[in-house]
Amino acid sequence: xxxxxxxxxxxxxxxxxLLSISTTFIIGIHMKDRAELAAITKAKSxxxxxxxxxxxxxxxxxxxxxxxxxxxxxxxxxxxxxxDFIANLTGDTVTIxxxxxxxxxxxxxxxxxxxxxxxxxxxxxxxVLKYGQEYLGEANVVGEYYQTAYKPIRNQQGNIxxxxxxxISKKFSNQMIRNSLITLVIISGGLTLLVALGAWYFTQQVIxxxxxxxxxxTREVASGYLGNKLEIKSQNExxxxxxxxxxxxxxxxxxxxxxxxxxxxxxxGAEGNLPDENGKKQSPGFNTExxxxxxxxxxxxxxxxxxxxxxxxxSKDIAMSAEEVGEGVNLTRVTxxxxxxxxxxxxxxxxxxxxxxxxxxxxxxxxxx
Numbered sequence: 120x121x122x123x124x125x126x127x128x129x130x131x132x133x134x135x136x137l138l139s140i141s142t143t144f145i146i147g148i149h150m151k152d153r154a155e156l157a158a159i160t161k162a163k164s165x166x167x168x169x170x171x172x173x174x175x176x177x178x179x180x181x182x183x184x185x186x187x188x189x190x191x192x193x194x195x196x197x198x199x200x201x202x203d204f205i206a207n208l209t210g211d212t213v214t215i216x217x218x219x220x221x222x223x224x225x226x227x228x229x230x231x232x233x234x235x236x237x238x239x240x241x242x243x244x245x246x247v248l249k250y251g252q253e254y255l256g257e258a259n260v261v262g263e264y265y266q267t268a269y270k271p272i273r274n275q276q277g278n279i280x281x282x283x284x285x286x287i288s289k290k291f292s293n294q295m296i297r298n299s300l301i302t303l304v305i306i307s308g309g310l311t312l313l314v315a316l317g318a319w320y321f322t323q324q325v326i327x328x329x330x331x332x333x334x335x336x337t338r339e340v341a342s343g344y345l346g347n348k349l350e351i352k353s354q355n356e357x358x359x360x361x362x363x364x365x366x367x368x369x370x371x372x373x374x375x376x377x378x379x380x381x382x383x384x385x386x387x388g389a390e391g392n393l394p395d396e397n398g399k400k401q402s403p404g405f406n407t408e409x410x411x412x413x414x415x416x417x418x419x420x421x422x423x424x425x426x427x428x429x430x431x432x433x434s435k436d437i438a439m440s441a442e443e444v445g446e447g448v449n450l451t452r453v454t455x456x457x458x459x460x461x462x463x464x465x466x467x468x469x470x471x472x473x474x475x476x477x478x479x480x481x482x483x484x485x486x487x488x
Contacts, residue, residue: 139307158266166268169205188217216282438483
């Protein structure tokens, strides 16, 4: 069975965790879409930049001579100056194609060599070489996925003779998204933990703590101890419950006092109250100097509980600690000790000191026969 504290924390933290997970998932999808869009936009911009740089480096038309690609009369096959320059400037991979074949590239194969002579994918070849359109999007480049931009290269006659490509590695963008999500999860987890600690403190101080005090007070009343009132100042339903409890205790204290006085007066001439050796009346269970025992007790103590403790000590006939007495009569250790100290002061119990290996000695109480 779950405690009230656990149920309240579950009601607070459960929806909060669900909200955090849902928010992280939605933001993750949004970040992925935004990252892909940003990568495509950058690739398209870098493609235009690369084309302009090549025109500045090698003014003149594109042409094919004997199966070799030229720009402004400069051979492009195995000429890595333009692609390396653009790659260093933009941070992208750059390739110049003759038809569907790489003739100058910064893309490298698994052996670390430039992927010269490798082919473009069929979907890119169809879009760019056959239909003469730009291709923007994800593509497999020598076994690795990139956000890419391709555009056709045309000769002076307007015929498509090759392609210019720039690409941004998906590894980089995915790593950025992953790092952002990790940061988001850490922040969400930290906020959830702070809210959980706040909820725990609130439930403990405002709800659970006062309820525990009321429960303990109720148990003490049930065991016959009509002691101090509860000091709970909450301005809520728990505060109203504590106020009602205090009213009940006040009523029971008045009732106990009236009963004590009534039984005391009725017993003044009874046979049960026999004179002691000094000629004074003796109440059942212990000696007093007055017929009205309740008037002699300190505030917070009552005769019923006092007699209960005396009867318990007499039944055990051994020296016991305040904690053991409290457990025997359903009182807290502090409450039991108050009664025992009163009985010690009035000579009804004797005290022994028990020394342990460490700490202060423990007082053991035994009823004087």
